[in-house]
Amino acid sequence: MSLKNKIFGLIIFLFFSHLSNLAAQTYQISLLTCDPGDELYMAFGHSAIRVLDRSKRTDYVFNYGTFNFNTPNFYGKFAAGKLDYMLSVSTYADFISTYANEKRSVREQVLDLSFEQQKYMVEFLQVNYLPERRFYRYDFFFDNCATRIRDAMDLVLGDKLVWSEDELDVTDKTFRDLIDEYVLTMPWADLGIDLALGAVIDRKASNWEAQFLPEYMEKSFANATIVGDGPTRPLVKESRVILDFPRQNAQMSSFNPYWIFWAVAIAFTLITYIGFKRKQLYLGFDIALFVVLGLLGIVVFLLWFATEHSATQWNWNILWAFPGHLVLAFALLRKQPKVWVKKYLLAALILADAAVVFWILGWQSLHPSLIPILLVLILRTNYLYYNLEKYRSLRA
Template sequence: MQEVSKNKLVYLLFLLVFMGLAPARAQVYEISLLTCSPGEELYSSFGHSAIRVRQVEPAGQDVVFNYGTFDFSAPNFYGKFTMGQLDDYYLSVTTFPNFLREYDYYQRDVREQVLDLSEDQQRRIVEYLWTEAEPSRRFYSYEFFFNNCATKIRDAFEAALGEQLSWDETVKEEEKTFRNLIDEYVYPLPWADFGIDLALGSVIDRDATEREEQFLPDYMEAAFAKATIQGDGPSRPLVKASRTVLEYPKSEFEMGLVNPYYLMWGVAILFMLLTVIGHKKKRLFLGFDLGLFAILGLLGLLLAFLWFFTDHAATKWNWNLLWAFPGHLALVYGLAKKRFEPWVKKYLLFALILADAAVVFWILGWQSFHPSLIPLLLVIILRTNYLYYNLGGRSLARG
């Protein structure tokens, strides 16, 4: 009888141990960084990053934590975006198959880096992500360079792992400005490239540090590949395996005929011809100047609004205002009057100086302008010069 009781006790002990270990086995995960190739639309042209958490057991969860979720239909979405106050981005959670379905549809590559984390580190990461995904915490204020879908992932791992996560901060072989980094991705979208260079100021023309480059998913992927785990035994690489989940043939880029480069050179040739013909026939052709400076003035109003009246950090100190100046609208008013007032010639000289200053700022590297602006700056210098010396001449017709 006593032997039977001992056997029951041993059996009960093993049962309790088994039951205690079962939850521990259920909490073993495979955690990985997903990096998605750029898409064809501007909002997807820089690629994407997400975190995959796969529960290692039969029928275990396989989910993706996505910091790049937003809703165009959210109240005042476009107004907040314009003002730089976009707080409608949020951390969403979806299944891995659902996540892949979108990238398979748009034929975008998806690469995966499996991370070499201990069970305790996995638990901390998972707990942190589920806490961040709570409805009261999942929204965040989006900022393109410093708080986006990639940097939020880096911040999540740093918050969960602390000093155990070590980034490789060796000196880079090649320094790149924020504008250089953007250009690598928007070159296939010439009008988007032009618009970004127009709207963003000289603040993005400084060299980005290794850490700051991680706002781009590809650079985040490279940073993970060089990172190490320390403090819980021998130092080891953060990434233990890399694999390609989706891969598609790369399409060759061909710039269409309707692009800023052809357009600006077309405008330049037109105004050069008008100036030569006008000089020979003693005509001003002011109608073309009215259109030119009206467009430049309206652009100037937009740039001034982005600089002084929004919270966008990247639109500050934008020296495109030297050539696209709001005051050009006053010049349009002055040129449209039947009788030219003395201030019009003074303003033409002022506009000429501003355009020359833009060229100087560009040469000195204080701000990098879009290359297609070269012919436009030549046009502004040409026409302000021509009008300054010929405006008011009695032998010249207004045109």
């Protein structure tokens, strides 16, 4: 080959290499991570994908965390775990404006993808935004606004994407531990979550599984690498802060279940002591207690057996918040309770004790504020079991 041909070939090579570099600069794909907000639905943060197309001068954010309030039977579907979330698209400016108004910080991680990978990701998002594909069945732990993005990255990069297993250090944390980090200052919400979610979330989460939380996924992206596609390189080539607001040091409200439930326990202890001294039952308090526990038990039962929520199964709160307690409450209204009532009280006492054992053994973590409620249930079932027939003719 002549020198002239070699020079010509080099020029052609450099020309197409330059075109390739220009093409690679057409897109900028980023992970956006938003800080938690003050309300419960904002408490866990948010993730979205930004696609900046310099050639078309467009800048969009793809958001898997939206749903349609106009969905028929919206609340019924939400309670039953049948509410579909959807992929929505907004301009980057509108997205940032929303979080600026909410005073929530937003951080961006620009991904170091090749042009082919960028193109694949854009096509993937465009196809998933089609009306027949944009909806999906939401699952807080395994299919949400964060995991959808992580799974898209796994699909686009395949075995070229390597997640680090050493950086997050969540090996000793259960799913319940992870969500507790975000709701400890919201005691009533924390209690509600612990009442609704079953033992299935009391297993340890892997680093990969912890990415259901946006902040943990942000850390995972920061430590992930791309291999087998040229030189090994970090998945994130640039990180920057888009919005920066100081996080408020939220304080737990003075109106919380911790002291309120202990106050209830002290009140029931005094009632039991006075009743023992006066040889009375004061059944009105027990009726109110068992009505509340029975109604709560119905909710736990329905969440376990009548919904598609994966995290509400095997919920051993049903041992103490049992639907049958509602029947017991009505049975105690009778002046002469039936014979089966005493047997039921013994069974309720055993179930309450079993709930404590399950908690101690780590089969399910119950909310700490429930300790006084369990003590009340054990105290009153025990007291009624031994004294109901003796004082059955005495009314409070």
